[in-house]
Amino acid sequence: QIIIKDVMKSYYTGDIEVRALNGINLKIKKGAFKMILGPSGCGKSTLLNVLGGLDSPDKGEILINFDGSMRDITKFSKDQLTLYRRQKIGIIFQFYNLIPILTALENVELAARFSNIENPKKKSIELLTEFGLTEKLDHYPNQLSGGEQQRVAIARALVKDPVLILADEPTGNLDTKKSNDIYRLLKNMAVKYGKTVLIVTHDEDMANKYAEKHIFIRDGKIIKSEEVAHK
Amino acid sequence: QIIIKDVMKSYYTGDIEVRALNGINLKIKKGAFKMILGPSGCGKSTLLNVLGGLDSPDKGEILINFDGSMRDITKFSKDQLTLYRRQKIGIIFQFYNLIPILTALENVELAARFSNIENPKKKSIELLTEFGLTEKLDHYPNQLSGGEQQRVAIARALVKDPVLILADEPTGNLDTKKSNDIYRLLKNMAVKYGKTVLIVTHDEDMANKYAEKHIFIRDGKIIKSEEVAHK
Ligand SMILES: Nc1ncnc2c1ncn2[C@@H]1O[C@H](COP(=O)(O)OP(=O)(O)OP(=O)(O)O)[C@@H](O)[C@H]1O
Ligand SMILES: Nc1ncnc2c1ncn2[C@@H]1O[C@H](COP(=O)(O)OP(=O)(O)OP(=O)(O)O)[C@@H](O)[C@H]1O
Numbered sequence: 001q002i003i004i005k006d007v008m009k010s011y012y013t014g015d016i017e018v019r020a021l022n023g024i025n026l027k028i029k030k031g032a033f034k035m036i037l038g039p040s041g042c043g044k045s046t047l048l049n050v051l052g053g054l055d056s057p058d059k060g061e062i063l064i065n066f067d068g069s070m071r072d073i074t075k076f077s078k079d080q081l082t083l084y085r086r087q088k089i090g091i092i093f094q095f096y097n098l099i100p101i102l103t104a105l106e107n108v109e110l111a112a113r114f115s116n117i118e119n120p121k122k123k124s125i126e127l128l129t130e131f132g133l134t135e136k137l138d139h140y141p142n143q144l145s146g147g148e149q150q151r152v153a154i155a156r157a158l159v160k161d162p163v164l165i166l167a168d169e170p171t172g173n174l175d176t177k178k179s180n181d182i183y184r185l186l187k188n189m190a191v192k193y194g195k196t197v198l199i200v201t202h203d204e205d206m207a208n209k210y211a212e213k214h215i216f217i218r219d220g221k222i223i224k225s226e227e228v229a230h231k
Numbered sequence: 232q233i234i235i236k237d238v239m240k241s242y243y244t245g246d247i248e249v250r251a252l253n254g255i256n257l258k259i260k261k262g263a264f265k266m267i268l269g270p271s272g273c274g275k276s277t278l279l280n281v282l283g284g285l286d287s288p289d290k291g292e293i294l295i296n297f298d299g300s301m302r303d304i305t306k307f308s309k310d311q312l313t314l315y316r317r318q319k320i321g322i323i324f325q326f327y328n329l330i331p332i333l334t335a336l337e338n339v340e341l342a343a344r345f346s347n348i349e350n351p352k353k354k355s356i357e358l359l360t361e362f363g364l365t366e367k368l369d370h371y372p373n374q375l376s377g378g379e380q381q382r383v384a385i386a387r388a389l390v391k392d393p394v395l396i397l398a399d400e401p402t403g404n405l406d407t408k409k410s411n412d413i414y415r416l417l418k419n420m421a422v423k424y425g426k427t428v429l430i431v432t433h434d435e436d437m438a439n440k441y442a443e444k445h446i447f448i449r450d451g452k453i454i455k456s457e458e459v460a461h462k
């Protein structure tokens with residue numbers, strides 16, 4: 001379960017303040033499968049970054065229950081955050097963030113080893129094979145197509161069997177068939193394995209196909225569904 | 232007009248050959264507006280790279296008429312290719328390739344200045360404003376959201392008023408409204424200004440909305456439309 005309370009986050013360029021998150025309040029059940037939608041620049045990636053412990057908000061609390069009790073990750077020490085990121089959550093970044101000097105397999109294996117799962121190498125190969133990348137295990141990121149890099153990023157997020165999956169536009173560079181495979185897989189993670197899955201997407205059709213009652217963001221705030229229907 | 236004849240291109244990882252382009256034959260009329268579709272890894276970005284003079288094929292010819300006569304760009308010298316890239320074509324890359332140490336405005340202005348158009352700074356500001364980025368002119372790429380970076384990349388490709396526009400998934404990180412704005416703009420470039428526009432996209436709905444008779448690629452080859460209908 002996730003409770004986000006009054007979260008604010010600003011960026012500063014020179015002395016101009018950009019309120020990327022301007023009072024986010026949200027409750028998400030365990031095992032939920034939710035789509036996050038909103039116009040470009042409205043704060044979706046920033047929200048995922050603070051949920052993933054990659055960035056801290058200026059104000060507010062983020063309570064997450066990932067080991068039996070609700071913990072406020074905004075109060076974590078650097079070490080606690082590192083453990084949280086490595087073991088509890090899988091993040092698929094908008095721009096993948098693959099390590100350029102590691103092969104596709106090494107990128108996934110590194111995440112697997114950091115998370116203490118059993119058989120990290122075997123699991124990494126299995127996932128990459130499931131995503132059609134058997135022939136690309138030894139390719140470096142710059143030797144892969146856009147959609148191949150995206151699939152490596154997805155494998156890296158999922159191999160550690162995380163309790164919370166944060167996906168920032170996970171199929172932007174994949175064709176329709178592979179996109180559907182990924183959404184079905186992610187939905188299965190929630191429905192069958194009880195993982196909490198949050199997906200940022202611009203694809204309203206995919207969002208409507210796999211989920212209902214999406215989370216809408218505009219100008220750093222959650223907007224109510226009634227307001228959305230009229231825009 | 233563009234004539235692509237028997238173009239082949241392979242990549243080598245170790246001693247394994249990947250035939251990214253395996254015999255491409257294609258004729259494209261001047262002022263055409265064509266979508267290029269195909270599964271992840273089938274060769275779309277590679278095709279755009281050789282059309283854009285960023286990479287040379289191993290075999291075949293690419294004849295382009297951009298200054299009155301058909302020229303085979305595979306025979307160009309390094310200098311000729313540089314001039315071709317800077318002045319004649321606008322490329323929107325799958326991963327943008329913005330220069331990290333230049334601001335949004337400087338990124339667009341640099342391309343404008345290299346292309347010899349009049350009023351490069353004014354035109355750059357105009358385009359970025361049209362894309363909703365007035366407040367972000369002085370932001371660096373890492374201070375922009377994914378969709379904002381994408382819009383800067385689009386502005387940079389278009390500001391030089393190119394005769395050929397090559398767009399590799401130009402709206403992957405944009406919401407539906409902005410995506411439609413971009414497609415409408417690109418279509419206008421062809422219909423109203425006679426520019427040749429080739430768009431790689433995974434979004435079949437957008438493709439069908441704005442064009443007909445798409446170009447389909449699979450395993451580095453063009454496939455006939457009748458074959459596509461049955462898959
Ligand atoms: N530098 C490279 N070295 C080795 N193989 C490469 C290299 N670049 C691309 N490839 C391979 O060439 C093939 C075509 O790549 P390309 O990037 O053109 O695909 P694409 O159609 O654009 O895919 P996507 O839709 O995923 O972006 C892929 O199988 C890819 O793995
Ligand atoms: N490092 C930064 N410095 C300054 N402003 C920033 C920085 N990072 C993001 N922003 C701004 O914060 C706002 C929210 O950015 P965010 O990346 O969360 O948007 P987004 O909803 O993910 O957009 P997209 O759909 O385009 O990816 C944007 O207006 C952006 O320009």
Ligand SMILES: [Mg+2]
Pocket residue numbers: 044045046094168376377378
């Ligand atoms: Mg984003």
Ligand SMILES: [Mg+2]
Pocket residue numbers: 145146147275276277325399
């Ligand atoms: Mg590509």
